[in-house]
Amino acid sequence: MHQETTAPEVSQYDYIIIGGGTAGCPLAGMLFQNYNVFLLERGGSPYGNPNITFLSAFGSALSDLSPNSPSQRFISEDGVINASARFGRRKLLKRGILLTHGNEIREECGMGWDGKLVNESYVWVENKVAFQPPVRQWQSAVHYGLVESGVMPYNGFTYDHINGTKIGGTIFYNDGRRHTAADLLEYANPSGITLLLHASVHKILFKTRGVSRPVARGVVFRDALGKKHKAYLRGGEMNEVIVSAGALGSPQMLMLSGPNVGQGMMDNPMNAIFVPSPVPVEVSLIQVVGITHFGSYIEAASGENFGGDHSTRSDYGMFSPKIGQVSTVPPKQRTPEALEKAINSMSALDDAAFKGGFILEKIMGPLSTGHLVLRTRNPNDNPSVTFNYFKVQTARGFTKMC
Numbered sequence: 212m213h214q215e216t217t218a219p220e221v222s223q224y225d226y227i228i229i230g231g232g233t234a235g236c237p238l239a240g241m242l243f244q245n246y247n248v249f250l251l252e253r254g255g256s257p258y259g260n261p262n263i264t265f266l267s268a269f270g271s272a273l274s275d276l277s278p279n280s281p282s283q284r285f286i287s288e289d290g291v292i293n294a295s296a297r298f299g300r301r302k303l304l305k306r307g308i309l310l311t312h313g314n315e316i317r318e319e320c321g322m323g324w325d326g327k328l329v330n331e332s333y334v335w336v337e338n339k340v341a342f343q344p345p346v347r348q349w350q351s352a353v354h355y356g357l358v359e360s361g362v363m364p365y366n367g368f369t370y371d372h373i374n375g376t377k378i379g380g381t382i383f384y385n386d387g388r389r390h391t392a393a394d395l396l397e398y399a400n401p402s403g404i405t406l407l408l409h410a411s412v413h414k415i416l417f418k419t420r421g422v423s424r425p426v427a428r429g430v431v432f433r434d435a436l437g438k439k440h441k442a443y444l445r446g447g448e449m450n451e452v453i454v455s456a457g458a459l460g461s462p463q464m465l466m467l468s469g470p471n472v473g474q475g476m477m478d479n480p481m482n483a484i485f486v487p488s489p490v491p492v493e494v495s496l497i498q499v500v501g502i503t504h505f506g507s508y509i510e511a512a513s514g515e516n517f518g519g520d521h522s523t524r525s526d527y528g529m530f531s532p533k534i535g536q537v538s539t540v541p542p543k544q545r546t547p548e549a550l551e552k553a554i555n556s557m558s559a560l561d562d563a564a565f566k567g568g569f570i571l572e573k574i575m576g577p578l579s580t581g582h583l584v585l586r587t588r589n590p591n592d593n594p595s596v597t598f599n600y601f602k603v604q605t606a607r608g609f610t611k612m613c
Contacts, residue, residue: 290543506575513568
């Protein structure tokens with residue numbers, strides 16, 4: 212890994228990957244075998260930060276609104292306060308932490324994929340960053356509750372995404388340490404890959420002359436001091452610029468570079484209830500999941516970190532009004548004053564009120580879609596995002612049924 216100021220002013224590579232996250236890291240780890248790969252990461256190293264490394268600090272990562280946090284707040288035009296992973300840090304902020312996939316990819320899926328290679332890729336990733344979680348009090352209770360309520364059959368521990376109740380894989384090892392997508396770079400030969408940290412891509416360069424449609428040929432990126440660098444593709448026919456900057460970052464980067472994308476934006480809503488416990492329960496993220504036949508996914512998380520530990524009592528983790536989690540106030544009424552009032556009310560509660568865990572439900576889809584537009588030409592600024600939650604009438608009816 213190199214800091215951004217070590218980059219030459221102009222360089223050339225076979226592949227240029229924008230974003231070292233969930234997609235970028237495994238791509239770089241595979242392509243290095245035959246090609247020279249350049250991986251650009253806006254964030255820093257995921258290693259050495261306790262809020263990132265340890266399961267027990269997961270809530271702190273959500274509450275941290277500083278520039279170095281793995282989360283970046285944005286407010287959709289629907290008025291919903293939300294958080295996205297900072298460009299290049301999706302490997303750190305996965306709420307789902309549950310590793311699951313279709314139990315079989317077939318060539319007739321219509322996407323031109325090689326089914327055998329796709330399934331082998333799952334195993335390639337799982338061998339490095341996936342583990343069977345220890346199922347303790349809270350997760351065990353949810354497991355038995357789902358089975359008792361009819362979310363059947365019980366499929367035990369499996370990575371396969373199939374109807375019923377199951378225990379999925381986790382990216383946290385038994386000692387509570389996170390294994391991020393960056394670990395997949397261990398597959399790479401250092402001589403075949405160049406990874407730059409704190410390198411902010413500002414534009415993708417396209418070739419337009421002599422071609423039937425624009426073809427990416429390089430990128431412009433800046434270091435922390437604002438110095439401009441350029442990286443170009445070498446002359447091979449298969450060489451590419453790969454954009455893996457996340458659901459918000461990727462369309463934003465393309466729009467900054469010319470292509471008018473950003474349509475069909477979706478954010479499936481999550482419902483959550485908190486269940487207090489008279490005694491502390493284990494700290495856990497998503498382990499047990501109920502996959503229903505009607506497209507609803509029931510999951511659970513638990514532990515004191517979601518209320519903030521004793522040293523960060525006012526952060527409240529997943530409860531935090533600081534990140535807009537005030538269910539009693541409609542989205543567009545969640546003003547700074549309303550959030551401060553909620554914080555003060557929570558501060559008056561006894562610590563016992565924060566023992567317990569969450570039961571979460573998300574729906575497949577959603578049917579409603581929105582769009583993304585640029586606010587500024589700065590890739591570090593949030594774009595304007597509209598999701599149109601529940602705009603489609605059948606989506607509202609489906610949610611009520613759930």
